[in-house]
Amino acid sequence: MGRYRNVTILAAAIFFQILGLAIQIRRPAVGEDTSSNSRLIRLWAVSVVAPLEKGIVRVQTSASGVWHNYFYLRGVRQENRDLKDQIEQLRLEQVRLKQDAEQAHRLQALLGFKEQFIGETKAAQVIGSSGSEHSRLIYIDKGSDDGLKTEMPVMTPDGVVGKVLNVIDGSTSQVLLINDQQSGVGAIIEQSRLQGVLKGRASGELVIDKIMADEEVKPGDRILTSGGDRIFPKGLPVGTVAKIAKGTDFIQLTVKPAAMLNHLEEVLIITKRVEHEAPATTRASTRAAEILAQRLPQVPDKPVTPPVPGAATPKPGVPLGTTPNAAGKPTVPSAPSASAGTPAATAPNTGAASAPSAPAAKTTNNTVPGTVPAVKKPAVEAGLPTGPGLTASPQPKPVVSPTTPTKLATSPAATPSTKPAIVSKPATPDKNSQDAPQ
Amino acid sequence: MAVTYTSREQIEVYRFSLPVAILVPLLAVFLQAFIPHIVPAFSSYFDLPLLVTIFFAMARRNPVTGLLTGAAIGLAQDALGSHPIGVYGIAKTFVGFGASSLGVKLDVESVGTRLLVTTAFYVIHEVLYFLIARGMVRLDMHWSWPHELGAAVANAVLGVFLFALMDRLKQRA
Numbered sequence: 001m002g003r004y005r006n007v008t009i010l011a012a013a014i015f016f017q018i019l020g021l022a023i024q025i026r027r028p029a030v031g032e033d034t035s036s037n038s039r040l041i042r043l044w045a046v047s048v049v050a051p052l053e054k055g056i057v058r059v060q061t062s063a064s065g066v067w068h069n070y071f072y073l074r075g076v077r078q079e080n081r082d083l084k085d086q087i088e089q090l091r092l093e094q095v096r097l098k099q100d101a102e103q104a105h106r107l108q109a110l111l112g113f114k115e116q117f118i119g120e121t122k123a124a125q126v127i128g129s130s131g132s133e134h135s136r137l138i139y140i141d142k143g144s145d146d147g148l149k150t151e152m153p154v155m156t157p158d159g160v161v162g163k164v165l166n167v168i169d170g171s172t173s174q175v176l177l178i179n180d181q182q183s184g185v186g187a188i189i190e191q192s193r194l195q196g197v198l199k200g201r202a203s204g205e206l207v208i209d210k211i212m213a214d215e216e217v218k219p220g221d222r223i224l225t226s227g228g229d230r231i232f233p234k235g236l237p238v239g240t241v242a243k244i245a246k247g248t249d250f251i252q253l254t255v256k257p258a259a260m261l262n263h264l265e266e267v268l269i270i271t272k273r274v275e276h277e278a279p280a281t282t283r284a285s286t287r288a289a290e291i292l293a294q295r296l297p298q299v300p301d302k303p304v305t306p307p308v309p310g311a312a313t314p315k316p317g318v319p320l321g322t323t324p325n326a327a328g329k330p331t332v333p334s335a336p337s338a339s340a341g342t343p344a345a346t347a348p349n350t351g352a353a354s355a356p357s358a359p360a361a362k363t364t365n366n367t368v369p370g371t372v373p374a375v376k377k378p379a380v381e382a383g384l385p386t387g388p389g390l391t392a393s394p395q396p397k398p399v400v401s402p403t404t405p406t407k408l409a410t411s412p413a414a415t416p417s418t419k420p421a422i423v424s425k426p427a428t429p430d431k432n433s434q435d436a437p438q
Numbered sequence: 439m440a441v442t443y444t445s446r447e448q449i450e451v452y453r454f455s456l457p458v459a460i461l462v463p464l465l466a467v468f469l470q471a472f473i474p475h476i477v478p479a480f481s482s483y484f485d486l487p488l489l490v491t492i493f494f495a496m497a498r499r500n501p502v503t504g505l506l507t508g509a510a511i512g513l514a515q516d517a518l519g520s521h522p523i524g525v526y527g528i529a530k531t532f533v534g535f536g537a538s539s540l541g542v543k544l545d546v547e548s549v550g551t552r553l554l555v556t557t558a559f560y561v562i563h564e565v566l567y568f569l570i571a572r573g574m575v576r577l578d579m580h581w582s583w584p585h586e587l588g589a590a591v592a593n594a595v596l597g598v599f600l601f602a603l604m605d606r607l608k609q610r611a
Contacts, residue, residue, distance in 0.1 A: 010501070
């Protein structure tokens with residue numbers, strides 16, 4: 001026995017470790033939470049290593065802060081000037097993006113989409129890594145004391161980083177990077193809207209496979225989160241297509257991550273997400289169709305004629321494609337477009353070229369609870385670009401309430417050429433709605 | 439009589455004080471986790487816990503101590519990762535056992551031997567890790583001979599300096 005003592009002990013050591021492995025990689029039972037079963041040995045190891053890492057990172061950060069904030073200020077003035085210029089450019093871009101966002105909100109409200117917003121984030125500092133090229137994870141200096149939980153998304157301003165894998169203690173957590181082979185992110189290609197699952201490879205590459213070979217994807221296409229994984233909010237940047245490997249049936253995309261996964265210092269953890277339906281009674285709600293209309297060819301400006309009171313303010317419940325006259329009865333607009341009354345969401349060019357009888361600036365608000373005012377504030381007031389051809393069309397807008405079901409109805413006064421319009425019923429009938437045609 | 443490639447004088451068995459035996463492996467695991475934060479490529483090429491395992495195993499020249507040291511260091515390294523615990527543990531257990539068994543037969547004090555032994559054990563360690571991770575844990579593994587051989591040589595070079603540094607911590611048994 002003494003002769004084989006060493007080998008016996010080796011076999012025993014290997015056997016127990018294999019047994020341990022087998023226990024860990026068993027298939028989890030249905031409903032079992034695998035994310036919370038942090039091994040005790042893992043807890044011990046991290047508890048020993050993490051404080052050291054935190055201490056060193058703090059000292060390093062302090063020293064670096066003193067150096068960069070008080071001594072190494074070369075080029076700061078020039079940088080300041082550059083940044084001011086950049087701010088000016090970004091302000092201009094912000095105006096444009098704001099309009100796009102408002103338009104998107106309007107369309108989402110029309111379609112009853114649930115919106116997801118990043119409600120709250122926590123900033124954390126990266127204090128270490130797994131130390132192995134086979135396991136791509138990082139340690140951060142925030143934990144349960146800061147409200148962190150497993151599966152919370154982690155990102156940088158550049159893009160998605162990963163998700164919280166384990167909350168070790170009050171001030172330490174493990175983050176699994178998106179390029180780890182255990183990761184999977186629901187992704188969508190921005191241009192083509194193709195969806196897939198972004199996975200990490202053992203080599204650290206990010207790939208999306210199982211994309212049909214006939215789909216059109218090109219290098220440089222942006223990849224965003226699709227929200228399909230229920231972890232990452234939709235629309236966060238993930239990366240860009242770096243390489244396309246074509247197979248017979250499928251293509252595989254290699255993705256260059258947007259975030260610098262190898263040089264992470266600070267990250268943001270999304271601790272709270274807000275999900276709600278886009279409110280339909282927001283100021284922006286009626287402008288979306290106007291914005292869409294403005295982007296299409298316009299007829300030259302016409303002399304502004306004062307509006308007939310009530311003519312440009314259709315009453316709630318009035319079918320689209322009609323405008324109520326002074327008597328409150330619906331009439332067909334003088335020059336209905338081919339798609340008059342079609343919801344903006346489906347026909348963005350509604351009435352774009354139709355001659356406006358009264359400019360938007362002269363229209364008034366008429367908001368009824370549960371409905372969207374058909375015509376809203378003037379373009380100038382609403383912060384929209386104005387100019388020749390940009391006068392908002394008084395084309396009747398869809399009157400849609402997210403709280404009430406919409407139905408298709410044919411305008412009672414419409415000519416046979418008039419298309420069906422969306423009509424909504426107010427959630428609670430009020431006296432205004434009594435005038436509305438049934 | 440066992441045939442060895444060393445003279446009786448060269449077969450020295452060393453021991454380490456308890457603080458050294460605990461703190462040096464711990465420091466190696468810590469640095470392995472921390473340095474990639476500053477130098478991201480470090481973890482792709484260097485394995486400090488492996489070098490410490492080889493050093494302790496060869497210096498003690500006791501297979502049981504060697505394999506236990508390897509197992510402990512490997513499990514600690516596993517604990518810092520996301521994969522099931524035991525993959526590094528098993529690989530380093532074998533390396534600890536092999537290095538200590540070899541330490542009895544070879545003069546492991548010379549630079550040349552250390553270079554060769556470290557290169558060989560690095561490759562053995564990576565092969566074992568690859569087989570265990572792929573065969574038992576079903577991980578998607580990537581193998582590249584140029585990378586592994588390059589990393590083996592890099593570790594061996596680093597090991598020569600590191601071993602010389604750690605020689606100062608040895609105590610004659």
